[in-house]
Amino acid sequence: xxRAGVISAGLVAGLMFAAAADAKPARQGSREAELRGLVxxxxxxxxxxxxxxxxxxxxKLWLVTGEGEAIQxxxxxxxxxxxxxxxxxxxxxxxxxxxxxxxxVKKDNPKIPDLIPGGTPxxxxxxxxxxxxxxxxxxxxxxxSMRRSIGSAASYGCIRMLNEDVVxxxxxxRVGTPVVAIR
Numbered sequence: 001x002x003r004a005g006v007i008s009a010g011l012v013a014g015l016m017f018a019a020a021a022d023a024k025p026a027r028q029g030s031r032e033a034e035l036r037g038l039v040x041x042x043x044x045x046x047x048x049x050x051x052x053x054x055x056x057x058x059x060k061l062w063l064v065t066g067e068g069e070a071i072q073x074x075x076x077x078x079x080x081x082x083x084x085x086x087x088x089x090x091x092x093x094x095x096x097x098x099x100x101x102x103x104x105v106k107k108d109n110p111k112i113p114d115l116i117p118g119g120t121p122x123x124x125x126x127x128x129x130x131x132x133x134x135x136x137x138x139x140x141x142x143x144x145s146m147r148r149s150i151g152s153a154a155s156y157g158c159i160r161m162l163n164e165d166v167v168x169x170x171x172x173x174r175v176g177t178p179v180v181a182i183r
Contacts, residue, residue, distance in 0.1 A: 037072035044070040047180065052090075052139070052173065054159055054181040056083050059151050061139070061159060063172055073169065076142075076149040076160035083181075084137060084157055090177040092131040093170060099125045102136050105156055121145075127163040128170040132179055139179070141166040 041062065043053050049066035056077045062070035077083050096118035106112060116123045126141020136156075141163040142149065149155075150162055159181075161169065 038065070038069055039072045040068050041070050041072070044068050048178070050173070050177060052169075052177060052179040054139075054179070056085065056153075056181060056183055059153070061161070061169075063169060071168075071172075073161055073165045074151050075139075076146075076152050076154045078155050078157040079153045082155065082157045083153065084134065085181045085183060088132040088134050088137070088179045088181075090130045090139075090173055090175050090179060091133040092129075093173075093175060094125075094129040094131065096123075096127060097125050097129050099123050102156065124160075126161075126166060128166045130166075130170060130173065130177075139166065139169070 039062075043055070043062050044064045044066075045068045047053055047064045049064050051064045053062045053064065053070070054060070054075065054077070055062075059075055059077055061073045061075045063073075064070045098118045099116045100114060101109070101112045101116075106114075118125065122143055122145075124140075124143050124146060125138070126143060129138045129140040131138045137158055139159040139161065142160045146154075146160065147162060149160060154160070
C-alpha cells in the first residue's frame with residue numbers, strides 16, 4: 001500500500017513514516033515505454049535488466065529492460081561537489097511525501113520552511129520519491145518551479161525527474177532495485 005512519508009535530513013534512515021509499495025515490473029515493448037524513450041544503448045548491455053543507471057555527465061537515467069534496451073529519462077543531478085557515484089539500491093517508495101530540508105540545504109537557504117507538506121506547490125519531492133540506501137539521497141519528482149532544472153546539475157545530490165517520469169519509473173520498480181550512478 002502506498003502512503004506519503006516525510007523525506008527529511010535523515011532521508012534514508014528516517015523511512016519510518018512510509019511503507020514500501022509493490023510495483024509492476026518493467027513493461028518492455030509497451031506503448032508507454034516507447035513514449036518514454038525505449039532506446040538501444042550500450043548501458044543496457046552492461047547492466048542486468050531491472051537496474052537503474054544514472055549518467056551524471058549525460059543527465060540521463062535508464063531503466064534497463066533487457067536485450068540491449070532501456071527506458072530513458074532526462075534528469076537533474078547533483079551540482080559540483082554534491083553528486084555521488086557508485087552503487088545503491090531503492091530502499092523506500094513514497095507517494096507525495098512531506099519534505100524536511102537537510103541541514104546543508106537549510107544552511108544555504110535559511111528561509112525554507114522546516115516542513116513542506118506533500119502535494120503542496122513548493123514541495124521539491126514532487127509526486128513520488130524513491131529513497132536510496134544512501135544518506136539523504138533520493139530519486140524524486142519536482143515542483144513546478146524546478147521543472148526547468150531537468151537536464152542540469154542542480155541538486156544537493158538527489159536525482160530530480162519530471163513528475164510524469166518519476167511516476168512512470170515508480171510504477172516499474174520495486175524496493176531493492178539496484179541503482180548505479182556513473183560519471
